[in-house]
Amino acid sequence: EDQVTQSPEALRLQEGESSSLNCSYTVSGLRGLFWYRQDPGKGPEFLFTLYSAGEEKEKERLKATLTKKESFLHITAPKPEDSATYLCAVSGDAGGTSYGKLTFGQGTILTVHP
Amino acid sequence: NAGVTQTPKFRILKIGQSMTLQCAQDMNHNYMYWYRQDPGMGLKLIYYSVGAGITDKGEVPNGYNVSRSTTEDFPLRLELAAPSQTSVYFCASSYGRAGYTFGSGTRLTVV
Numbered sequence: 001e002d003q004v005t006q007s008p009e010a011l012r013l014q015e016g017e018s019s020s021l022n023c024s025y026t027v028s029g030l031r032g033l034f035w036y037r038q039d040p041g042k043g044p045e046f047l048f049t050l051y052s053a054g055e056e057k058e059k060e061r062l063k064a065t066l067t068k069k070e071s072f073l074h075i076t077a078p079k080p081e082d083s084a085t086y087l088c089a090v091s092g093d094a095g096g097t098s099y100g101k102l103t104f105g106q107g108t109i110l111t112v113h114p
Numbered sequence: 115n116a117g118v119t120q121t122p123k124f125r126i127l128k129i130g131q132s133m134t135l136q137c138a139q140d141m142n143h144n145y146m147y148w149y150r151q152d153p154g155m156g157l158k159l160i161y162y163s164v165g166a167g168i169t170d171k172g173e174v175p176n177g178y179n180v181s182r183s184t185t186e187d188f189p190l191r192l193e194l195a196a197p198s199q200t201s202v203y204f205c206a207s208s209y210g211r212a213g214y215t216f217g218s219g220t221r222l223t224v225v
Contacts (some may be wrong), residue, residue: 034214036214042218043118043217043218043219043220045216046214046215047214049213075128087156087157101147101172102147102159102214104149104157105156106154107156
């Protein structure tokens with residue numbers, strides 16, 4: 001069974017204070033690791049997909065990295081508008097019609113104070 | 115381009131009532147999913163579909179039913195609502211290995 005654990009559960013930062021969010025996973029045959037941003041009262045918004053260990057992707061102040069056991073979402077010089085819940089999810093090689101299913105972590109609530 | 119549209123946005127049901135949560139996507143995605151999100155529990159997969167006429171159970175299917183008669187629509191049916199089904203429901207769609215596109219959610223309360 002695929003499992004995803006995110007840490008910390010909540011993170012408070014001052015504006016400009018860089019930090020990282022962690023996503024540890026166990027999966028049978030990783031097809032993809034996904035990061036999403038979720039604002040209160042809204043659906044998750046896609047950020048990145050990582051497919052293999054060593055891969056990195058960047059978008060504005062966010063950078064996602066991937067190893068064989070975990071992924072990090074690095075936030076550089078965050079701003080208050082980066083405040084949101086960040087979700088990590090994996091798609092495993094269950095084969096057949098289960099392709100595309102995601103297993104989500106519980107999320108990290110990020111608050112950036114001005 | 116609307117993406118994934120969910121209706122209604124909010125609903126209060128009495129115990130034992132039934133309802134259908136609507137989901138429609140206009141991106142011609144083959145995969146569609148229903149998740150529920152409870153505080154501190156993350157998103158749990160209820161049902162999914164890989165194409166019109168093909169559906170399968172996810173992690174928490176009990177108390178729910180789905181159908182997929184067209185590529186665009188994937189309604190979720192709740193029969194005999196129970197307080198345990200109080201949650202926020204998200205519909206999503208995807209194409210192959212690409213990331214999901216989520217709807218804005220339906221907040222359901224069963225009293």
